[in-house]
Amino acid sequence: ALVMVRAGRWELDALVDIKHIPETNVLELGSSEFRMGSAVACYRVYEDEQVAAKFPGLVDSASIIGGIQIQSRAGLGGNLCNASPSGDGIGALIVHNTTCVIAGPNGTREVAAEDFCTGPGRSVLEDGEFLVEMKMPMPQKGFGAAYERFTPRNEMDIAVAGVASSVQLDGDTIVSARVALAAVGPTPILSSAGDLLAGKEATAENISAAAQAASADASPISDMRGTAEQRIHLVGVLTRRTLERAVERARENN
Structure with missing residues (x-):
């Protein structure tokens, strides 16, 4: 909010x-x-050892949002409410099956993280409402998640493309999976790639097929940070990488 006010894009009577x-x-x-x-x-x-062990996808994203000064004040909740298509934390929240608790004049309501953003900089929050908390189911054994983005620079940059993935394994079988895409559409995207993996073995071939499905779900634009074609290619690469890392973490958590 402070950034928007200082840029002259918002005019507020009060900031709470x-x-x-x-x-x-x-x-x-x-x-x-x-x-x-x-x-x-x-x-x-990321400094809470128990949280970091259970929710690795959140750690991947929380540790790269801005620099350490930003990370000491800003959080995943603000990242979600900012509703940027390239928000690093939103995909991680989606693949961790997050439910958002919203409070306002008419009481409280809950919205799934994948339904929270409605457009660039826009969300389901109505006048007088604010995000109170986010709830996630505790991961079971065999769960793993990961997030990775591509940027021209390593630090304090906006993602050209980003992908978060999670898997629930039973042996070598993927019971369920989620794949979320960043910076390749007007909102973060819950890809169909996760459904494609359900019930299949965690093989390189199946992961590659899921990566192709994720690329097909992307609908990016070309801008100063990258072309649409580059972003579609990156989605495939990042989906494969994050799924492989999620599977690796799931096996370690078994």
Whole structure:
């Protein structure tokens, strides 16, 4: 919000800091679900050993959002509410099956992370509403997730393309999978590639087929950071890489 105000794109009567509301600062691993407040800063995610062990996809994204100064204040909740198609944290939230808890004048409601963004810089939040927390099911044994992006520079840059993937293994069989794409559409995309993998062996051939499906789901534009063709190619590469890493982590977690 501060960036938008300083750029002259928003005119506000007041700016409210919600970081002192207890519910927005919760970071709690329960028996069946993980709760993360919307104001939890990125560094709290990757510095918590238990959270980092259970939710590697969140760590992959939280550790590359801006620099350390940004990570000490900004969080995945703000990344989601900013609703940028290239947001690094949104795909990770999607593949971790996140449910967003929203509060407003009419009470609370819940929205799946993949349905939260409605357009570039736009979300399902209505006047008077704000994101309170995000809830994720606790991963079972055999779960793994990963996020990777491509940028011209290594640090503090906007993704040309990004992919988050998660898998649930039973032996060598993929019980379920999720693949989310960043910077290749007007909103982050939950790809059909995950459904394609369900019930199949975690082989290089099946992962390559999923990567092709993810590329087909991308609908990027060409801009100063990259062409549409380059982004489609990158989606395939990043999908393969993140699925391979997710499978590797799932096997380590078995």
